[in-house]
Amino acid sequence: MKNIKWSMLALAACGLLWQSATTVQAEEFPSKQINWYIHSSAGGGTDIFTRTVSAELREKLGVPIVVSSMSGGSGARMLNYMMEQPADGYTIVSLTNSNLATMARRNTEAQREDLVGIARGCYDPQALMIAPSVAKYKNIDEIIAAAKANPGKVKVGITHVASVDHVAAYLFSKAAGLQLEYVPFSGGGEIVVALLGGVIDAGVLNPSEVMGQVEAGNLTAAVLFVQERLKDFPDAPTAKELGYDVEMNTWRGIAVKKGTPEPIVKKIRDAVAEIMQGEKYQKYLADNSMGPESVMSGEQWDAFMDAEWPLWKEIMTELGYRK
Amino acid sequence: MFEQLLTGFMTMSEPINILAVFMGVLGGMILGAMPGLTAPMGCALLIPFTYSMPPVPAISMLVSLYCGATYGGSISAILVHAPGTPAAAATTFDGYPLAQKGQAGKALGMACISSFIGGFFSVIVLVLLAPVLAKIAIKFGPPEYFALSIFGLSMISSIGSKSVIKNLLGGTIGVFIACVGMDEISGFSRYDFGITHLMDGVSFIPVMIGLFAAAEVFRQAEIGMRKVVMDRKITGLPTWKEVKSVKTTLMRSSLIGTFIGILPAEGGTVASFIGYNEAKRFSKNPEKFGTGVLEGIAGPECANNAATGGSMVPTMALGIPGSGTAAVILGALMVHGMRPGPLMFIQHANEVYAVFAGMFIANIMFLGLGLGGSRIFSQILRVPNYVLSPIILILCVVGTYALKNNMADVWIMLICGIIGYKMKAYGFTAAPIVLGLVLGQLIEISLRRSLIVFENNPFIFFTRPWSVALLFLTVLGLCSPMIRTWFDNRGARKRAKKNGDSCEGTTATCEDGLD
Structure with missing residues (x-):
């Protein structure tokens, strides 16, 4: 009995000690260099x-x-490395939905649950875009009609398979009961060339990346994958308006490994939240054609990812990309 | 337009703008000369520093860095067989042998002048014709890229060693290496043996550094400390007469480089290979190529710098990057509130023409710095081998690691170094492997993409005009040695006839008769 008592006491003491240790850790944080990893190469949007x-x-x-930059395997290398590091807040990663795709494909040992x-910071709308002057189908109704009449004949450009634009187009086609032919390109620029050259019928793009062509009237959105219409495309309906509940857009955020002590997470969250509300960051968003709604607190974003994560797993299984 | 350009030059004459261009060129040259450190990387690192600058100096600095780096790559390619940028790989073929003959100054000078002419020409084209030429870029769909890569791949037969079989083998190996990693069409990784590092494929730059630079270091180690390039006069620049003697090559490469630069998926690397190959094809003494001829330096160097202006054409006029570096510059334009596209020349005319003026100035600046500095650069060859070689190897390792902060790339580089060193003993050269690797991925993906888009119709390659033209050029190129022989023989026959000899039939019998 005595033994149990003592051991209880020891355990309690340990607990207290641990508690105070983490508090001290949090108070001291940060006391050394923080390493921040991105999965894409220098000069890209995430960078x-x-x-x-x-x-x-x-x-x-x-x-x-x-x-x-720790590029490799669409985030696999970065996430694997993160998993090897202690959860102490000194290792930060930039996370995008491509990384979620990598996790859903099980190309990395990390899963959504391993991240906090x-x-x-960014929520970049995606749209199915067309080149009105050369396109065979001038709006979304024509695209849907054509795809229904000739399954697999309407060609849609995407950047890489199993990417966020592939998934957006796939979700839309599934909701609308269409069969589309996906043409993978290596980047948004190539899709624009193919659209303007009349090689493909439509392409999934971030309008923010091609505003120059939009302003010149060469490209326009056929359907948006966001909830609300965009002011740059007053005539383009959202998928929701057409009766298809599809929302799939490019996002970027900042995450740390699960298990990082709560006070440290809070400290980083508070600092980042303040930065993102700041004038400088808001200007960055505006310069890149993104709205202030891009910014989400850590808690909100965690909930957002929790909602999107099962969808990714489901789609990757359906498309046959989940290991 | 000329008024706007003049206003552009006025804007550029402000000290801060000139300084930005100068910093860009100088930084670019240093970066370019370091194997592994590339122009896209340099530009990406600079972008955060340009946030607080006005758009004109910011963009001019990045563009100048691009011009400077493309030239700078030739310096290390010529002096130590380490192409500083991928686009300088073809410069090693004749630049390095010439430097080894004790004429480093001549090689460096030729590279600098060629780069200047190519770069300057391409900026003129950019200013005058960007919106018009951008339309060509749109005409290039997947079938055209397939035809272009076939054309590029056909060069394997003539670039490299004397043996066509060995070149073809090398090219095949290169194409095979290009298959490793993510297959873009299916989305699955191939030949990665479960190694995460190989999922993205074998990067081109480590392979190139290994095959060229590291292999040469190993070879030098074999030769040992005996070799000294000291006593000869190594700093003399090429004479005016020598520059004039390559003027057709310069003109040809300027056109090739600008054209290839305009195509969104291709940049200086392919341009320089084609520039070299065409210089050789049209040369009076193609057999001397590879031993250190000036045409062999002018061809690639002029073409890769012509690609700088060329790649800015779609970047500015379409908002589509014309090369890797142009992609980063495109990002910078957007950061500075400019939206590249058809309207940019109207909405931001002042900034655009100022940047063009900046490119002109950048080209003139590296001409000055390059010619003036070639005396200093050549001193590297006076450094004894046992000091120089380890330094080069260290730079190779650091540069390769810096690419992606990835040790795996360093291993790839070292393995390729050993392969490149061993390979040489059996008469293989690095060029076909590198060419196969550059074009392998493009050739596969453009073929498969074409077939998806055009519903598996194989005749699509023969019905689109640009594609047909490029395929025709390929056939012509492959047959040209035979055609040439045939013409030569016919010429010989005619001459024999004129000599009044009664003999007829083949040249051989004729010659017999003459005997």
């Missing part, structure tokens, strides 16, 4: 997003923050 936030975070936290969101 610019990360550098915009990290520059200010460096000042806020007062420690060096080193951003490194710090904040979402």
